[in-house]
Amino acid sequence: MHVQGAFQRRRNGRCQYVDVLKYAITAILAFQGQYCGEWLEVQQQKRALIHGSREERLAKWLGLKMKLGGREISGLCYFFYSWEMGLLK
Numbered sequence: 001m002h003v004q005g006a007f008q009r010r011r012n013g014r015c016q017y018v019d020v021l022k023y024a025i026t027a028i029l030a031f032q033g034q035y036c037g038e039w040l041e042v043q044q045q046k047r048a049l050i051h052g053s054r055e056e057r058l059a060k061w062l063g064l065k066m067k068l069g070g071r072e073i074s075g076l077c078y079f080f081y082s083w084e085m086g087l088l089k
Contacts, residue, residue: 036088
């Protein structure tokens with residue numbers, strides 16, 4: 001069953017937006033890192049990501065699968081949606 005907008009991996013498929021989300025998150029972290037750092041720490045602690053360097057914990061969290069609105073998304077997407085909706089406080 002296909003759900004519009006849901007995460008799905010296709011064999012031999014190529015994404016037309018390769019790395020766009022990764023670059024967007026990198027820019028947010030570079031220019032607003034102090035604004036979202038505490039929120040990210042709380043999210044990582046909720047997932048019991050307490051070991052390793054700050055960068056290692058962040059990389060692991062961004063790669064996790066999560067549910068949002070009944071859909072499975074990556075931590076990258078969750079972070080971007082949360083930032084866009086103004087939830088990073």
